Amino acid sequence: xxxxxxxxxxxxxxxxxxxxxxxxxxxxxxxSRWARRYFILCDATLFYFENEGDVDxxxxxxxxxxxxxQQEKNQVALSxxxxxxxRSAKFDRTGEMIIGNHxxxxxxxxxxxxxxxxxxxxxx
Numbered sequence: 001x002x003x004x005x006x007x008x009x010x011x012x013x014x015x016x017x018x019x020x021x022x023x024x025x026x027x028x029x030x031x032s033r034w035a036r037r038y039f040i041l042c043d044a045t046l047f048y049f050e051n052e053g054d055v056d057x058x059x060x061x062x063x064x065x066x067x068x069x070q071q072e073k074n075q076v077a078l079s080x081x082x083x084x085x086x087r088s089a090k091f092d093r094t095g096e097m098i099i100g101n102h103x104x105x106x107x108x109x110x111x112x113x114x115x116x117x118x119x120x121x122x123x124x
Contacts, residue, residue, distance in 0.1 A: 015042050015047070018040045018041060018042045019042060019121055020040075020041045020117070020118065020121045021038070021039060021041065022038070022039060022109075022114070022118075023036060023037070023038055023039070023052070023110070024036075024039050024076075024108060024109055024118065025037070025107065025108040026048060026105070026106075026107050027105075027106040027107070027108075034108065037049060037050065037058065038050075038051060038052040038054070039107075040057075041063075041122065044062070044063045044064055045060050045061070045063060046060060046061040046063055046122070047059075047060045048061075056091070057091070058090060058091060059088060059089055059090030059091060060089055060090075061078065061086060061087070061088045061105060062087045062088070063078075063122065065080055065081050065082065065084055066078050066079065066080060066081065066086060066122070067079060067081050067123060068119045068122035068123045069119060070115050070116055070119040073112045073115070074108050074110070074111060074112050074114070074115045075106060075107065075108045075109075075115060076106075076108075076109065076115050076118050076119045076122065077104055077106050077107075078104060078106075078107075079103070079105075085101035085102055085103065086101070086102040086103070086104060086105050087099075087101060088100040088101075088102060088105075
């Protein structure tokens with residue numbers, strides 16, 4: 001479950017029952033660079049953070065209408081089931097939300113087993 005929470009000087013998001021969480025590398029859209037991010041899967045949304053324990057996500061991906069496929073041993077690809085896009089949002093340095101539409105999302109796990117687990121839970 002995802003709920004807003006007040007914390008100290010600001011507010012953030014509390015993830016009370018994530019399906020899966022852990023470190024993955026995410027391939028960037030425009031620049032194709034890999035960035036290590038902490039991911040939390042909760043309520044059909046895949047959130048990602050700069051650091052484990054961060055309250056505010058850097059962004060998220062909506063998982064409705066997506067399929068996950070393990071590829072190249074430790075990589076997982078998310079792509080649309082039917083002709084649409086992978087819908088996402090990220091927050092820039094000023095906190096503005098930027099909406100994104102991608103043909104696919106490629107992530108890499110540390111091991112082939114971890115990639116298989118992520119592909120399995122993301123496919124549900």
